[in-house]
Amino acid sequence: MSMYPKTNEVFVLEFEENEIPEDLPHLFGYPAEGKWSHKGVVVPKGRHRAHFMVVHQGGSWEEISRALSGRIPPGQWIKAFKAKYSNPDGGGPVGIPDDSWVASSGENGFPCIANDGKLSFEGVEEYEFGKGWRWLVFAD
DSSP states (O other), X not given: OOOOOOTTOOEEEEEEEOSOGGGHHHHTTOOTTSOEEEOSOOOOSEEXXXXXXXXXXXXXXXXXXXXXXXXXXXXXXXXXXXXXXOSOOSSOOXXXXXXXXXXXXXXXXXXXXXXXXXXXXXXXXXXXBOTTOEEEEEOO
């Protein structure tokens, strides 16, 4: 169990993708009968490796998306982060600002790890994201 990386520290994640993106909410414990669709980038099946960092960014969803544009990985990478850093540090949630998942209600959501370490999806229109939010992004 590794501690979460420090803000702006570059680290490597590896994972083997073997699910379709629509199944990710069900892997996080959402009911299997819930209808989710996925409208974003699909990580191809197979082994993947990339350099990442965790950054702080507060604001509205639009402000966060604009500030982190060009560095946002596909949301499936949250599984690799959780596998490598399974012990939450209590320093705030970690999300990937990829709102490619659409719930049956029509609301867009993004994958994240809550402060207590649980995998979740949050809605993009729910609230203003405080500076305590951390975002997993590709390293420059």
